[in-house]
Amino acid sequence: MISKPEAVVRGWGVILMVTVSACLLSGCWDRVEVNDLATITAAGIDQYSDNLIEVSLQIYTPPRAGSSTDMSGSEEKNSQNQSTVISATGVNIADAVSKIQEKVPRLLFWGQVEVFVLGHEIVKRNIAGHLDYILRVPQIRGSALIFASRTKAKEILALTPQLRSNSADMLEESNNLKLNLTMSVGKLNIMLEGGNGTGILPSVDIMPPPEGQPSNRRYPAIVGCAVLKQEKLAGFIDEKTMRGVMWFRNQIDKVTVTIAAGSAKAPISVLLNRGKSKLKPRISNGVWEVLVEVDTREILIQNTSRIDISRLKGTQIVEEKVKQDIEKIMNKTLSIMQRKMNADVLGFGEAFHRKYPKLWEKEKGNWDEIFPQVKVKYEIKTVIINPGKRESPTTSRKNGEGG
Template sequence: MIKKTICLLIIISLILPLEGCWSRKELNELAIVLAAGLDSTPEGNIVLTVQIARPSALGGSQSGQQSGGGAQQNNVWVVSQEGESVLDATRYLESKVPRHIYWGHTVILILGEQLAREGIRKSINFFSRSPHTRETIWVMAARGEARDVLNSHSELESTSAQSAGRMIRAGIGVPVMLKDLSMMLADKGINPVLPRIELTPSGTPQGPGMPENLTETNTQQSRATIHAEVALTGTAVFNDDRLVGWLDYHETRGLLWLQDKIIDGEVTLPSPTEPNKKISIDITRGSTRVEPFYDGANIWFDVEIQMEGTLLEQQSIEKLTNPHIFNNIEKNAAHRIEDKARSAVEQAKYDYGVDIFGFGQAFHRKYKDAWPLFEDRWNEVFIGADINIKVKTYIRRTGLTTNRISEQ
């Protein structure tokens, strides 16, 4: 009898903690956030903008079209709310959204320019701390307001958030997830960078179009004919958590080389025999090795970059079977990559005064004992350090033809 009682008590104690699905939310009760944007107000508050999927638009086979073949619709609902913090704005937002706000499918987080210049730590804390958001969200900085970027649609993808996510995964800009940004903010050997996103005029919509929101196109006529597409146009440079400036597209390529993050791309250079004509090389492989040196007084870095590629376009008619010409093309390609890398270094050093390449991290790994002497003033040390860049390029193939078809 005693054994039966003990067994019963054990069974009851095991069953009681099983609380079931008391906190479950059905799919039709969720407002799925695809993208979020943060802006600041003059009073110091935060404006949270969310791009919420519209199930009726995304669920059908003709996404963004009415069932009767009518005018084009938005696939998302974009709504904003001001608050003293992100969580505060979220709570107020719940009074406008008739469903439970769900962050699990958020693709991108966009930080507005003014907010980024004031400092981003306080703004991203919610997304880093909340168990409902993911650390794999792509983070970007807007040129202008994040709200304007989110209030747009894509001509090819279902939403502008998906369009931006696909571009960053394809290696168009500097890829930065929320977890990467958090680590950069915590590490004194590198300053954060984020891809710059903005709306750009991108052709005329085919068929019935939706009004666009480009600042430059305020008249009703131009708003109906100019499409605004999200585009990655460069890189945002930060000193600690404050935005200090931008890198353009070519400087961004130099940054990617120095960070060893080149995925693909191309190098275009003048022909060795006809400088007014171009040769383009498709990058198939790239690697970068950074070696720091410290002699007790001076710090310098040797950077070795290697690129392999395929020559895929030739406007000139020189013979690629000529070893001298082929070697000249490889050397010119190396000079072009070196110029982009040096341009990024000079911009970071002399215009912004920050190490955005991770040279401090490389120095820390090699000289652990000396690092405490420099970590609190690493940006100053970086400005005075010599950066020696050496590039080697190898053209492995010339496509389906060796020489261009002669004009004669």
């Protein structure tokens, strides 16, 4: 049984411990209220002059309290741009951002930025110094998307697309569809460091308004990619070549392939349900080789030919044509990267580095001479797993081909 004096001592001990612990807690002395933050959703960087750049920040503008809604319940924000673009010039990003902060009565907050757009002139010069700021600021996440613009980045951010609240939101959602090559800030940094300044960025441009719509209905869209060499622009590639890069890099997803088949060369379209590709490097007798293994599963979505997909021969005809189309796209992409740009955005260097780490350390300085000479072979497997809701072609079955 505890005596009364001992209980008093223990009680005071507990009080003392709680008091000391409370003094050591940081509490909320450095808190910043949400209402005091200017949330950045996107940032654009343009070349303003020889010595100055222009930084444009797209800042989220919350809807006004009590905004009107229509009878269907859709909010006013669906027809209004929910962002404000503020710009300033400086010798670097940090300098320009500090000037923007002077214009904004709230603390700039980078924690929600999802999109970075690099203007055409910025990409033509060198992006290394600008990436340093993006990668160094703790609030900026490595998963933020980065694009190269074929026009001024400021113009991209200022667009007010119909289907989304702002241009950054539209670019982010386009990325989520996985129809185009995607690149995050973190992945780009790894790619540039591992490939001696070689990288690739989705390129974005301003599309004209739909027919009959006013000029302010222009919208941003991804149109191919910008290829980087020594951290600056080597050239642009179109959407078809971009698909080839995605095949090599195992980034292909939902894509429609249309081929001409049958005696009438009628178009047949298949939707890629699943696609995987793998690079298998090999060095033999001083020859550097890569075997590209592609395994795909497709769904037939339109058949305007007389080929009967319900018969084995008809299925094999379509699968072979799809295989040839994939190989043709990859060969064209390979030719552009090896002979025209000499830029390894296909992942060959990464594959050789993983398999031959010691030899790679010795030869990586000569990769610009080795890469154009790398021999490539293909093993492509295509399988149609679903003919859709109907198996027979639109034309009469008795006139069908393939069986």
